[in-house]
Amino acid sequence: MHVIVPVKSFAHAKSRLSTVLDGALRRRLARAMARSVLVELAQVRAPGRILVVTSEPEMVEIAQSLGIESLRDGGVGGLNGALAEAEGWLGPADDGIAVVCADLPFFRAAEFERMRAAHAALGPTGVTIASDHAGAGTNVRMVTGAGRFPYLYGARSARAHTLAARKAGAPHQLFASETFALDLDTPADVARVFQTAAGQAGQAQAVRTILSSRPGAPPEISSHGKA
């Protein structure tokens, strides 16, 4: 299965968080989350090709340092245009193409493998969607029989992708994943992600550290109970 990770330029990323995080923090956050997704994908067993499509020069370097290919997004067709271009560049994969958004602080290789197994059970054609906690966005999408399924990211894309699959007569399913549902888009997500990251190791701590620098963040409590 090929995997595409779209990454917007860090200067424009996470605009919905501009009321709670300044530009420098949003940039650090976008970089840390995208890097964390790539680190996890690099650990997936028997992946196909992994491709980052991005308008962010720094992201090209990060991908390269992890041995991951990247494609420059010319910035013309928005997210859906960039994904179509990336898919064309990769060419078909018998067992499908996955798109993983880069703003998933709790994205894990093992959960991706679980989703891939659920997707494979649909057969030679199908669509599997892991949505956000509101059931609105498409955080991870797997499609087999690509070319027949358009990229419809944007408002309520989970519904749009599901309807497109239904229209094509293709088997489709939602993949319920607590961790894939936790994207970081809005100020309300910040508190949820900050709390959830408290109990996690590794990459999630980088995200928590960045969020702890925001104005009004609760003080960190040490293991001895002191701030």
Ligand SMILES: Nc1nc2c(ncn2[C@@H]2O[C@H](COP(=O)(O)OP(=O)(O)OP(=O)(O)O)[C@@H](O)[C@H]2O)c(=O)[nH]1
């Ligand atoms: N290559 C590419 N990736 C994009 C583009 N727009 C969004 N993305 C990526 O697609 C995923 C979902 O992005 P959005 O939620 O639309 O954007 P965001 O920067 O995370 O947040 P907002 O600015 O608040 O909308 C993230 O991985 C983004 O980096 C684009 O035009 N080109």
Ligand SMILES: O=C(O)[C@H](O)COP(=O)(O)O
């Ligand atoms: O469905 C989408 O368009 C992507 O998941 C991004 O949407 P969101 O960032 O609003 O969840």
